[in-house]
Amino acid sequence: MGLNGEFYRETTITTSYHGICNVALSMKNTIPILHGPSGCFNYEIASLVISEKQGHHAFTSNLLVTDLAYSSFDNLQKAIIDAYKNFKPELIIVTTTNVTELIASQQILESVVEKTRKQITIPVIVIYGNTLNNNIYQGIDNALTVLIESFAEKQLLLDNSVNIIGPVKGIYNWRADLLETIRLLKNIGIKINSIVPAGASTRDFEKLPAAQLNILMYPYDFGLIAANYLEKEYGTPYIYTIPYGVENTINFLEGLKEYFPNLSKNIDKFIERELRFWGGNLIDDLDISGYTLAGSPIAIFGMNTLVYGLTKTLEEDIWLSSKILGIKNKKSPLLNKFYRKMEKNGVKILFEPSKEEVTQVLRESPPYIVFGSFIEFLAAQEAKIHNFIPVSEPVRYFSSRYLDAPFRGIRGTSYLLHKVWEETIKYVYSYTETGETAFEELEFEEKALKHLIEILNKVPTFVRSKVKFTIETLLKRKIGSERRKVCLADVKWAVKEAMKLKPK
Amino acid sequence: MYETFAIPYVNILPYGEDPFKQTICEIEENFHVKVRSKLNPWRNKIKRYKEKLEGKRVLIAASLGREINIACSCISLGLETTVYTCFLPEIASGNVRYVVENGGEINMEKSVYETLRKGLEEDFDFIIGDWIFAPLALKKGAWFLSRISIATCDNPGYLGILRLGEILTRRINNPAKKWRRLAEKYNLFFDRILENDSWEGDGVEWRVLS
Numbered sequence: 001m002g003l004n005g006e007f008y009r010e011t012t013i014t015t016s017y018h019g020i021c022n023v024a025l026s027m028k029n030t031i032p033i034l035h036g037p038s039g040c041f042n043y044e045i046a047s048l049v050i051s052e053k054q055g056h057h058a059f060t061s062n063l064l065v066t067d068l069a070y071s072s073f074d075n076l077q078k079a080i081i082d083a084y085k086n087f088k089p090e091l092i093i094v095t096t097t098n099v100t101e102l103i104a105s106q107q108i109l110e111s112v113v114e115k116t117r118k119q120i121t122i123p124v125i126v127i128y129g130n131t132l133n134n135n136i137y138q139g140i141d142n143a144l145t146v147l148i149e150s151f152a153e154k155q156l157l158l159d160n161s162v163n164i165i166g167p168v169k170g171i172y173n174w175r176a177d178l179l180e181t182i183r184l185l186k187n188i189g190i191k192i193n194s195i196v197p198a199g200a201s202t203r204d205f206e207k208l209p210a211a212q213l214n215i216l217m218y219p220y221d222f223g224l225i226a227a228n229y230l231e232k233e234y235g236t237p238y239i240y241t242i243p244y245g246v247e248n249t250i251n252f253l254e255g256l257k258e259y260f261p262n263l264s265k266n267i268d269k270f271i272e273r274e275l276r277f278w279g280g281n282l283i284d285d286l287d288i289s290g291y292t293l294a295g296s297p298i299a300i301f302g303m304n305t306l307v308y309g310l311t312k313t314l315e316e317d318i319w320l321s322s323k324i325l326g327i328k329n330k331k332s333p334l335l336n337k338f339y340r341k342m343e344k345n346g347v348k349i350l351f352e353p354s355k356e357e358v359t360q361v362l363r364e365s366p367p368y369i370v371f372g373s374f375i376e377f378l379a380a381q382e383a384k385i386h387n388f389i390p391v392s393e394p395v396r397y398f399s400s401r402y403l404d405a406p407f408r409g410i411r412g413t414s415y416l417l418h419k420v421w422e423e424t425i426k427y428v429y430s431y432t433e434t435g436e437t438a439f440e441e442l443e444f445e446e447k448a449l450k451h452l453i454e455i456l457n458k459v460p461t462f463v464r465s466k467v468k469f470t471i472e473t474l475l476k477r478k479i480g481s482e483r484r485k486v487c488l489a490d491v492k493w494a495v496k497e498a499m500k501l502k503p504k
Numbered sequence: 505m506y507e508t509f510a511i512p513y514v515n516i517l518p519y520g521e522d523p524f525k526q527t528i529c530e531i532e533e534n535f536h537v538k539v540r541s542k543l544n545p546w547r548n549k550i551k552r553y554k555e556k557l558e559g560k561r562v563l564i565a566a567s568l569g570r571e572i573n574i575a576c577s578c579i580s581l582g583l584e585t586t587v588y589t590c591f592l593p594e595i596a597s598g599n600v601r602y603v604v605e606n607g608g609e610i611n612m613e614k615s616v617y618e619t620l621r622k623g624l625e626e627d628f629d630f631i632i633g634d635w636i637f638a639p640l641a642l643k644k645g646a647w648f649l650s651r652i653s654i655a656t657c658d659n660p661g662y663l664g665i666l667r668l669g670e671i672l673t674r675r676i677n678n679p680a681k682k683w684r685r686l687a688e689k690y691n692l693f694f695d696r697i698l699e700n701d702s703w704e705g706d707g708v709e710w711r712v713l714s
Contacts, residue, residue, distance in 0.1 A: 247682070275690045283683070283692065287638035291648045295674075319679050 012301070012355055012375045013328045014394065015131040018044045019139025019222075020095040021058055022170040023147070028201040029090035031083045035076050035109070036097030037063040040462075044394075051395035052169050059083050063100060071103050073112040080113070084120045091122060091202055093143070096129040123202070125150055135352075136393070137303055137329045140168055141222035144197065148226040151205035154234065158210045160260055161191040163236075165227060166217030167198040172302075172373065172393045172400045173407060174198065174217075180406035181217065184243060184253065184274075188266045209234035213259045216240045220304035220332035240334075243408045244309030245317050246279065278410040282317070282417060289421045294319040299362065301326035301353075301372035302392030304335055310371060310391065310407065310416075311342070317413045318420060323367050326350045326358060326376070328392065359383050369423050374398060386430065387423040389416075442475055443484075448491045455495055470498045516598035518660040520576025521550070523599050527660075546662040550580065553669030556676060558582040563623055563646075564589075565633030566613045570651075570658045572596045572603070574632060577657065577665045579606045581672065583630075586622065588613040630672060643692075645684025647675040 017034060024032035025048060034041055038060045045058045061067075061076035080092055094113055096104065104112075106128040113126050127146050129139065144165065162185060167178040182192060193211035194204040208214075214230055216223045219240030227238035237259065243252035253271055257264045298320045300310050307325050314320045325342060331351055339349055348365070350357060355375050362370065362383035369387040370380040374396035380388050390398040391407065406412040444452070452471070459467045474494040475486055505511045512534040518527040528539045561584045564571050571589040576599050578585040585608040592600060592612070600610055613619055616636065623631060623640045631641040632649045641648035649671070657668040686692060 246686070272690050275686060275692060279686070279690070279692060283639070283642060286683075287642045287648075288635060290680075291638055291641070291650065291653075294679075316679060316682075 012326075012353060012358065012373070012394075014044050014136050015098070015129070016134035016136060016139030016142065017041070017095050017097055017129040017131050018170070019136040019141075019168075020093065020127050020129060020143045021045045022048070022136070022168055023140055023143040023197045024091075024093040024095075025058065026167075026169040026198045026200075027091070028199060029088075030093060031057050031059060031087060031089045031091075032093045032095060033059040033061065033076070033079050033083060034095060034097055035061045035063065035100045035104070037099060041097050047394065047396060048169060051397075051400055057083070057087060061100075068099070068103060073104070076112060077116045080116045080124060081119060084122065089122060092124045094124060094126045096131065098129075098131040101129065101131060123150070135329060136170070137218075137221045141225060144223055144226045145229065147197065147205055148208060149229060151202050152208045152230065152234070153206050155207055155210035157212060158191065158193055159212070160189060160263065161193040161211045162213045162215050163193050163208050163211040164195045164215050164217060165238075166219075166223040167195060169198065170393060170395065171218070172306075172391060172395050172398075173405065175401060176403050176406040177217065177408045177412075179403055180409045180411060181215070181243070184249070184270075184409055185215075187274075188253065188256065188260075188270045189263050190256070190260065209236060211236060213256075214238035217242075218303065218305040220308060220334055221329050224334075242305060242309050245313035245413055246275075246282070246410050247316065248309075248312055249274070249409050274410055278414055282410060282414040285414075285417055285421065286318075289417060289424070290319055293420065293424060295321050296368040297321055297323040297365070299324035299326070299367040299370045299372070299376075300391070301328065301358065301370070301376045303327070303329045304332040306392055306407075308335055308338055313407070313413050313416060314371075314420075318417050320369075320420070322347050323365060324348045324350070324361055326353050326361075326372070328352060355379050368427075369420065387427055389419050389423060442472060442479070442486055444486045444491075445488065448486050448488045451488055452491050452495075455491075467498060471495060474498060515595065517573060517576070517596055519573040519599060519664060520602055521580040521662075521665065522602050523576055524661050526598065543662060546666060550662065550665055550669060553666070553673055554580075554582040556673045557669065559584065560629040560672075560676070561627065562586070562630040562632065562672075563619070563626075563628040563637075565619045565623075565631070565637055566590045566616070570654075572599050573658055573664070574654060574668065575599075575603050575608060575610070577668045579603050579608055580665045581669050583672075585609070586626075586628075587611065588619040588622070629678075630675070642680055642683050643687055645678075645681040645687075647672075647678040647680060 021032040021034065024030045042058060042060060048054060059079050061079045063075060067075055080094065083089065083092055094109065096109065106126065109126050109128065113124050117124055125146060127143050164178065164181060167174045178198065185192065194200065194208050196204055196208065208230060214227045214236050216227055216238060219242065230236045231238060239255055241248065241252045241255050243249040250271055253267050257267055298314060300307050300322060304327055307327055311322050311325065315322060322342065325347055327349065343349060348361060350361060358376055358379040359382045362379060362385055366383060366385055369389060370376055370385055371389050371391045373390065373392045373394055375394065377388050377390065405415050407416060456464055456468055471494045474497050475490055478490060479486065506513055514527050514530045516523045516526050518524045532539055562578050564575055564585065564587045566589045571587050575585050575587045579602065585603060587603065587608065587610045589610065590613045603610055620640060623637065623644065627644060628646050630649065631637050631646045632654060635650060638648045653671065654668065657664050657671065659667065
């Protein structure tokens with residue numbers, strides 16, 4: 001019997017307010033205001049400082065217990081006016097946290113914000129988080145829909161132009177993927193009308209209907225509702241082919257011929273050039289690494305779009321074999337067929353897995369390489385799999401700012417092949433000891449585990465994992481190489497010893 | 505040993521179905537023993553692989569040191585086999601006969617370019633050889649097997665045939681085929697050895713920002 005998973009479940013993705021704030025922080029002169037207490041809620045948003053190497057202004061309404069008791073919204077109104085006066089933004093987005101969703105419905109929040117709208121001249125948009133149900137991707141989807149519905153206006157059509165909907169900060173590799181998409185489009189003579197929300201102002205949202213076509217970057221996760229709205233209201237069609245892998249990239253470019261028949265020749269020429277340049281680059285390495293690695297099992301963790309795209313690239317172009325797919329978002333109905341096919345081929349698919357589930361599945365059928373986020377990196381270490389390639393969010397400490405490393409396009413396939421080959425070299429030449437490590441996972445007697453969980457449940461949540469770690473370390477030291485189960489007396493001793501320790 | 509102590513030896517390498525049977529016969533004759541084994545399930549498995557692989561073409565290049573062994577197994581699996589080798593020992597003469605009599609082709613290789621040329625001119629489903637043949641295989645949409653890939657197949661008797669059959673049947677619909685189609689459509693080059701050494705683009709063209 002193990003301790004992990006008995007009293008907590010570590011999620012692999014954050015909730016919707018994070019997505020809404022990421023959308024706001026991706027935009028020009030826009031300030032998000034979180035209606036909630038300062039502290040933990042800010043932490044996730046503050047992770048952008050590390051992952052995007054960028055400071056930010058994310059306000060909170062500094063909610064206090066008394067505000068909750070009296071259902072007061074004074075602090076929220078004050079925060080909106082403060083942000084307006086001090087930073088002169090173009091737009092303020094107000095969103096909620098799970099604490100405030102207990103006391104304020106969307107209607108109440110709207111009426112509160114309505115009062116402040118009279119005092120300031122800029123738009124203030126309320127995007128209700130619904131944080132207990134929705135995750136970061138649904139938050140982004142919600143924010144995109146609300147913003148597009150609020151700002152888009154009828155425009156004159158611009159010839160050979162497209163919008164790119166979806167690139168947003170906090171999504172792994174969004175910059176490189178966006179630049180690759182822009183490169184593909186510009187090389188065939190297509191103009192970019194608007195890119196939302198990354199780097200967009202309210203004007204960019206306003207002029208969205210001027211484009212002839214909408215291109216969705218992450219159609220299986222967010223942006224689809226907004227694209228449907230634009231199609232219904234302004235008649236702008238959209239495509240959701242994603243250019244992952246050689247054939248999908250060709251299909252993506254060929255698909256544009258339908259909307260831009262005058263550019264057909266450009267498209268044909270560009271595909272040829274692309275295949276000779278980046279295809280050539282890919283072939284140069286594929287002949288050796290491809291044939292060597294063919295059929296190696298892999299695990300991919302990320303949102304629907306990423307998992308679908310990477311599976312296509314890695315299976316069809318690099319000839320690896322997916323064994324585990326972890327979808328961090330809710331299942332996309334557009335991918336039902338794909339998931340059914342994968343399951344039929346014996347692939348294990350997990351939806352919204354916890355870190356413990358990820359570790360367990362990696363232990364049960366260890367893949368050769370794990371593709372995932374920082375959370376899966378930790379899970380892979382626990383499952384003793386040392387080959388890892390970062391591809392998804394939460395980004396945390398892996399750099400996602402390198403512009404020359406997209407996953408999309410034929411160039412992306414070439415990049416992924418190089419990454420896979422690097423991992424292979426590490427695998428072949430690593431000096432890691434393969435023997436059993438001294439600190440194996442602890443095995444508890446039933447009584448001992450029950451006692452420990454009772455003790456840990458009395459510990460405040462914010463220090464619980466620290467206390468658990470300390471007790472575990474003490475127990476491991478005590479039991480050492482005896483290889484026996486932890487008994488009740490051991491736990492009692494470790495708890496006492498842990499209480500003697502002083503914080504460093 | 506034979507000349508000094510009159511210890512008999514088997515004059516064939518036990519690779520491929522017929523040479524293996526012949527080896528068993530010779531042992532039985534020389535030692536007056538009956539070799540008993542349960543080979544039927546293995547034969548059935550080989551039959552199933554044979555049905556799938558019948559008529560597929562394989563090119564076995566030199567430098568492996570095990571060309572004849574693998575060729576015998578390929579013949580037993582019903583593959584159209586072409587071998588290029590630079591060493592044919594006397595003891596393998598029975599195996600060479602087995603390959604040739606069953607439609608195989610054995611060539612003494614003068615230069616590796618000769619084998620490459622053969623691979624370029626004709627179509628093969630599988631190419632077994634040194635790494636120099638990998639780009640050729642990709643260009644022709646064939647499945648390439650290096651000496652590491654077939655290391656487990658170099659076993660005498662039915663075991664080697666079974667292992668080779670298992671590896672090859674898995675790659676009948678090989679994913680490399682797509683590159684042949686793309687290469688023909690877009691006139692792609694595949695290796696500096698085979699084609700020109702030109703490189704397109706100035707290397708900065710993709711640095712197009714918004």
